Amino acid sequence: MPLQELKKFASDAPCPIRDVLDRIGDQWSVLVLLTLRPGTRRFNELMREIGDISKQMLSRTLKRLEQDGFITRTVYPEVPPRVEYSLTELGHSFLEPMRALVAWADQNHRTISEARERYRGGN
Template sequence: MTSEPTPFEQPCPIRDVLDRIGDQWSLLVLEALSEQTWRFNTLQREIGDVSKQMLSKTLRRLEQDGFVTRTIYPEVPPRVEYALTDLGRSFMEPLNILINWADVHHLAIVESRRACRE
């Protein structure tokens, strides 16, 4: 009989988390939601260049992992808002450090890539 593995039987926790948030859109969604709560269409416009299907899939995964909360208001038509959870807000601290590092070092990385092609 096989049972579901416990979290400690999963692969490396770092790889597990980075695989989920390291896709093309998750970090952009988290960064946008760090500023405020957004409705779906407004969030899509804020991020830009993401399809409705991909944004929906990304939000669903972030909600499953506990980074994002989805609140449905009983109105006509229904209003749905997305916001960061406490876990999502705590993730923004190291993410902002990474974003700042990337801003500072991006030019050096681009120059290094260019030098390797020559």
């Protein structure tokens, strides 16, 4: 039996924190959401703007974000196909606390780098 299912089951019920951390914990999800913040984007635009994500991961990430209600996916039945992604209310509201974190990152980035240097140096 897939071990992971057990874990998920065990942590799902009692711990919404874990649930969100699993979401944020996915580096790509946050990055995609941040990239969508300015407005609607198409698949390949996201690829280009994010830069180092693989098609597979982008596809998977978008699917999950749609599933969880963070983004909407609109297909225009043209040829070649056009698919647009954009944030929902939920997606936007998530980015609000996220911004605080990003701000913290901005402020403390240098401190962290210095700590790293010291560690290397002091070792």
